[in-house]
Amino acid sequence: MTVDLEAVAAAHSGRVDREGLDPAIVVPRETWRQLAQALSEAGVWFSDLTCVDRGETVEVVAQVCASASEQITLKTVLPNRDLTVDSLWPVWPGMDWLEREAYDMFGVSFVGHPDLTRILMFDGFEGYPLRKSFLLETEEKAS
């Protein structure tokens, strides 16, 4: 381990979740960007960012690599009523499109993102398709 997960998590008032297949650092959203900043300074680079709709909450999940073979998952949980979190764009410029996609598909607002607009869907599209509450036409008919 090149990064001491416990220490990093503790420093950002989070915890380490080792139940899954990969270790995950779960932090409150207030320290989301600080966590990324600290990891970035330790030489960690990012791989992916996405969201998972858990019904009442939306998890923002980022995958980062501490070394070529070492995978860490970063998580923060946002309540449905307030889907805002700090953007990681200032830390990793490549987060630009990933955060736009998360905004497009889940409606999560990333504070500090330079150009938060829809990326895959067209501008007039209503709703956030990857939310569980967004039903496909076939489902609407069935229900």
Place this chain on the structure above:
Amino acid sequence: MGLIENAERPNFILTTIDTLLRWGRSHSLWWCNAGSACCSLEFAAMGGARYDMDRIGSGLVRASPRQSDVLLIPGPITKKMAPIFVRVYNQMPDPKWVIAMGSCAISGGAFRESYSMTRGADTVLPVDVYVPGCPVRPEALFYGLLKLRARVRGTSNIGLAHREPIYVPPDLPPEWEAEVREFLGEHEAC
């Protein structure tokens, strides 16, 4: 009254010119490839040395829709892309034809129920030839092209507005193979 009756009556000069024009058109169907998805690869393979659609005079894929005759839709039409396809179609000069290539372009295919898809090309454009497959084999597209060619050659100018679509069968009937193989068999370089 008289004019219309005269137009209906076969006239030697007019019919000769008409036959000539139809011959010319059928041998020179140039593509407008609005290449979108998987099927455009098989379309590209059709331009390659093995299939070589240039042998029947359709080898030119014009970049500008103004100079093309056949609009090929080789993939799904998403809601975001549909207006652009319509625009490209409108930019093409008459007479023009549309080939829907693959199940996505025919009906939406594997993505039919998605929130971002139209249910097939015929919801936005008048389609002349439906070539099924996912993805379409080059032979199937070749067959569709041959059918379109025969149609173009047989359609008088007067009947252009009224066209029945051509449905290429999804299975391989023996005559299907024979017809395409006859074209493809003559040059087995690779």
Place this chain on the structure above:
Amino acid sequence: MIEDHPRVGRLQKDAVTESIVLNMGPQHPSMHGVFHMQLELSGETILAARPVIGYLHRGIEKLAEHRTYAQCMVLVDRLDYISQYCNEWAYCRAIERLARIEVPERAEWLRTMYAELVRVTSHLMWFGSVGLDLGGWTPVIYAFIPRERIFDFFEATTGSRLMPNYLRFGGVKEDVDPAEMEALHAYLAKDLIDALDEFDGLVTGNEIFLSRQRGLAPMTVDQAHAWGVTGPMLRACGSTRDLRIDTPYGVYDRLDWESCTDTRGDALARYSVRMREMRESAKMALQCIERMPAGEVRTKVARVLRPPEGEVYVRHESTRGELGFHIVSDGSPKPYRFRVRSPAFMNVSSLPHLCAGAKISEFFAIFGGIDNVMAEIDR
């Protein structure tokens, strides 16, 4: 002050040339599909570029939540239709890790062989389109000749040229006919190498090509990491990151091969890395055919797979870079969340940085070097 003179001021204002906005795509001959680029031009120089994507967004991630795990394989095929086996393998690895399925030895060899063969065909397609973008018509036609030959093998063994749906959780669908393998071995050992040599003669040694690629759109390793660029593009700037070595899977650790890197970081380096990768991949596929052990190709897996609750993220070296599958399972037969980290998506997001200040014709050389597949970017 002369600048204060009203007439001078007006002249200066008039002398400023207006930039034009050129909408390139979505329907454009060298956009490799439906990609839209808004270019702000001064003359032929690009001042700013803004990519617009999503014209091929089919909602695969949403659709996958309504399919069973096995049915999703069809969608996975259609993600990146130029390197299908890599996609399937990455997806299988994710599910196998999640559901703890063992893969028989022979299946691993077969998977490696197919993945490397598809890497060859994918790079051939890229080679052809680079030629097309730079104004040559011949490379693409030539590239299709070996492609067709390898497709013949795919068709004979899996039944489909493009969309095989061949890999299964815990193995592959069925074993390969030895006669086909032998024929492929003969082809890979000689004819393919000859064809690649011919391509080198046609394009790589071409002075015009070199003058158009050398020093174009340079990128450093730090920039590449910051923009999330992976795969051959990253290796072209001197990084040695290759997931086939870093996180060994398949039988890569047992094959004799090396990861291709370059230090220059420009368009020519990206070209050279991919051209060498083709040869390495052919070499690996040959070794797979020669050393493949006999045995089972598939373990028994429940017909309707219900992986245990949990989530998994698997990184895989696809032909374009790091392909990631992030699967969240809730124990039901359908994935709760199906996320694809597409390499081309991240590589293309570096495009505005790369092409600022370039000429229009350079833009195509840069764009072709990224080797994108719109279906994978838009998903």
Place this chain on the structure above:
Amino acid sequence: MNARIFLTQLLGALGLIVILGFNVIIMDWWERKLVGHIHRRPGPMHTGWHGILQPFADMLKMLSKEDIVPDRADRLFFWLGPAVAVVPAFMALAVLPLAPGFALADIGNGLFFVFAMQTIMPFGYTLIGWSGHNKWSLVGALRSAAQLISYEIPMLIVALGILLAAGSARLTDIVNAQSTVWYAVKQPIGLLIFFITAVAEMNRSPFDMPEAESELVAGIHTEYAGMKFGLVMMAEYTAMLVGSWMIVLLFLGGWHLWPLPPSPVWLVLKLYLVQSGIIWLRGTYLRLRVDTMMEMSWKYLIPASLANLMLVGVLATTFKGF
């Protein structure tokens, strides 16, 4: 005016137009066939014998296509553009001899007349590109203007070398001066520069910037449909004919194929060989970048052509009969 001469000239002009049309048709077919075989595929096969009727089919189709003029295009120049590109090429052909004295007008200043006509063609291309009211074609038009102007200069300087050696601007005299040794042997650098610039003047690959298909959609003729597009194609093939004809006359000995007796057959043969070579280039090379192309003309070709002129001047004054 003598009525007989007038009639002969009129018939000659008509014959020229027929020959031109025939050439366009032959070249269209030959280009598709030759490029096809370079690609290891057959090319047109099913329109007549080995696709020989393909150009007729294309022509008939273009004739019967809808003739679109974009709303915001400049209608007058949209029509005029192709004509401005075609007519000078026709005019140039009037003075190009096929055999000794066998030209519509074998004038004393034939060399300059052809170049004068070739200078007008770019105006046509620029008009074509500009009048369509399309950004792509506008970029193509600007490229075309820049390219043709900069490649004209080395071309003319090289032609001056020929003028110096032959001592006459009459094309027949220039050809007859090569009855045993061609200028290709005496001035190889000149031939090289002239060939490069001629290919650039014809907008052929690798210098096909104005209609760079992968970059500018269809370049200058993006908005041209139907027969007007056919006219643009005709202008391009005619420009190719004129350019290759000049190469044959100035450097490849025209109708001379020493030691065989002179005959127009050699000229036609050489003409089509040169054109096939130009098509071959298209099958092999990638396109140059715009700025490299301009650089090539201003930095290399013009100095080289001046050096060539100097060399020829020195040789011509030193050795009699060079």
